Amino acid sequence: MRLAVLLTTLILMLPAMARAELTLFPAPGQRQAGVLTIYSSLDQELARPLVLAFQQAHPDIAVRYEDMLTGALHDRIVAETEAGTGTADFAFSSAMDLQVKLANDGYARPVVTPDTADWPDWANWRDTAYALTYEPAVFAYHKPSFRDHPPPATRADLMRWMAEHPDQAQGRIGTYDVSRSGVGYLFLARDQELYPGIWQVVTAMGRAGVQQFPTSGALLERIADGRLALGYNLLGSYAADWARSHPSIGLILPRDFTVVVSRVGLVPAGARAPELGAGFLAMLMSPEGQALLSRTLRLSAVSLEVAGRPSPAGGMEDLAGLRLKPVLVSPGLLAYLDQATRARLLARWNDALAGK
CATH class of the missing domain: 3.40.190.10 (Periplasmic binding protein-like II)
Structure with missing residues (x-):
């Protein structure tokens, strides 16, 4: 029975796996102590500075980065979790509704980072799904x-x-x-x-x-x-x-x-190395991580501390004067x-x- 479930799950996962693009980042240090697996809808070239920044602080960690469509990301986390095979340690997606659905359906674990207490209420749902960009x-x-x-x-x-x-x-x-x-x-x-x-x-x-x-x-x-x-x-x-x-x-x-809209990050409940996923999330929520998102990648930061500073690369201050209609991280997204x-x-x- 267990084998049948696993085979069925793998068959269902094949379309999602076919669309994923895998990039491996070897541990830059002299030894490898672990592997952080990331599923993301962010192109790997844009994600590279984020991964390298994490590895600079954790030189003994290799990173397995899989870039995929947002629907495939959601479906793969569900399928792998249900199969009990383990899934990504961190998920980062521009499909806010699908990310909140993962959290709402029990596929994300609560994570409290050093910056959680100061995170805007609209950008945090039950410490399981965090908006990280604007x-x-x-x-x-x-x-x-x-x-x-x-x-x-x-x-x-x-x-x-x-x-x-x-x-x-x-x-x-x-x-x-x-x-x-x-x-x-x-x-x-x-x-x-x-x-x-x-x-x-x-x-x-x-x-x-x-x-x-x-x-x-x-x-x-x-x-x-x-x-x-x-x-x-x-x-x-x-x-x-x-x-x-x-x-x-x-x-x-x-x-x-x-x-x-915001890219939403979460640590899946079925993560193989949840402590590494939580560490990557903490890095993205830190002032340094938000500055990297806002300036290096030109993804406007959620962190008000970062977004309020002048930024030649483009932060929230560049959106001043517009009729902005943000999408809140909340169960209301499930209606979509x-x-x-x-x-x-x-x-x-x-x-x-x-x-x-």
Whole structure:
């Protein structure tokens, strides 16, 4: 019976495992005392400074870093925990709803770090799920495509641009595939709550032949080379990173309202080395870790101490004056995961794109 359960679990895990990208960071010290396993939706190149900072303080620890889609991350932790095989020691994901679901369903363990007492209430749910960044959804655009007129700064501007420049817009707008991207689905759910006209925007994008992609990288690659003129609701951290190395990419934080999400970190209940996962979480919550997130990676920090300082790389102070609409870390996020609600939202999305 046990063997049958394990085989079934492994079969169910195969799609998730196929999408994971594994990077190994050997222990930099003379000996290896342990291995920290991280499942994350953060690209490994962006995560590298975080891992190296942890290893600098723990030179005897090797790190096994697996980059995967947010849905696969959730499913793999559940499957491995249920199978009793052990799972990641730390999980870091931009799909806030799925992370809170893991905590709510008992797949995360409470962890108190030296900074827990001072962490904002909105960013901590029962010491099991911590918001660690403060990231806006942006419009990313191909600068040469907007030489003769400014890029859209609001959703109304976006509709106007599609109507007035159909030759430039047709087939050259991109966004997340909300059926495959957890953060893309979360952005859509928040748009629906905050903006009554969102379905007119989606319908117009459908008429313009919008293209959908599961990852930020796939979108930004096409914006950088001009195959896409504009990307709607992209995660700002990735867009900012690409803009640093691709001068053709510009960013707009929507002026009508800007949805803000957080990457949520947790230590799984089934972690093989939970003490290492707790140590990595403590590092990310420390002033040094938050400074690294905010400055090196351009992921705005949650820590008010870090975010309040001037930052050339971009912290929360860069969001001043915008109509920010943050998503709180709370069980309210679970409403986005109700299967009937999800099915209705995806159906409406597909109908709007099809012009129904």
